[in-house]
Amino acid sequence: MTELEKGPLGRRRGRGARERILSASQQLFRDQGISRTGMDQLCAVAQVSKRTAYQHFPSKDDLVAEYLRRFDPDVMPGVFDRTDLTPRERLLAAFDLPVSTPLCPYIAAAVELHDPQHPASQYARDYKTTIAARLTETAREAGATDPEQLGEQLALLLDGASARTRVLDRDSFPTAAAIATVLIDNAIPSASPRQPDTASVPSTR
Template sequence: MVERNVTPRRGRGGRERILAAATALFEAQGINATGMEEVAARAPVSKRTLYIHFPTKDELVVAYLRHLAEAGLTIESALDRQDLTPRERLLELFTVSGNGTGPIRGCPFVDAAAEFPDPDSPAHAYTREQKRRFTRRVVELVSELGAADPDLLGEQLAILADGAASRAMVLNDPACGRHARAAAEALLDAATA
């Protein structure tokens, strides 16, 4: 028996165009300020096509966040750089890029959690798991450095990185990363001495 595709596909690449449009709009104006009709118009796809790919905005937001993580477009990607030592990877978390074309947006996961405050919503749940994964990755790296209590230091560095990203966004000042980096260096030095 041959299964029929009951979901019609309108044109190739509709999903990718929707994600690209959502990414541009979410980064420019925020998630809650962006309507699904606006995403469809920017893609450009029909609202029907948009809802075939993403039946709810929550699903679109999770796909957007997953795309950012998988494409290495978040600060967490620094933890996987093989051209840096473990210490350098950790300190790279505190590089806040101000691209000069718009405001600093901070961490997209923190932004999404703030815009979807219900901890049971799919978007909030996804951001929570990403933050846990991020902390586990930081713990792995501080373990490689021989930290006395890698779980504690990993949590401290994760909190510091999130705080630096949030403060840089609120103040629209990439210098916040430099200040947090100095604190991270002090924590690393004390824990690995």
């Protein structure tokens, strides 16, 4: 056992090593991509031996899948779990989150891996499906006439804004929010529909 695998008093760094590996993967995968990050570099940044790394993650594929799984395990709780907002406000809040990583890591992983059977690709699909489902559920709560369509439209808009922000290095979410407002307003009937002109309505008396 090397010194990198031990704690201050020579005790094995169990959980600490796993967290350092995941922390290093978040940094390196974000900054330089998954494919360009080798296990040797990752272990050096995490300060663990390759033996320790493979004890926690049998393969790099397992590490990539766990990296995505931990990125947003509760599926945007800052949007969908807020009880201080109306359903309509929650739909718009999806476009008003801080953009610390402009390109969604799930999109980045799916594009970079080129393997639909990769566990990370499967997790990315599951996450994106869940996002659309949560948007659809919220659209239904808001009274949308076709919540499934609105949910898919907003999910597509989110992904497009994320990718465009990364490519242009310019925040595209304000524009996406303006488009989302139009989509939402068109999909949700007014709570106070315009009353018919009484002058044109024959009297029933």
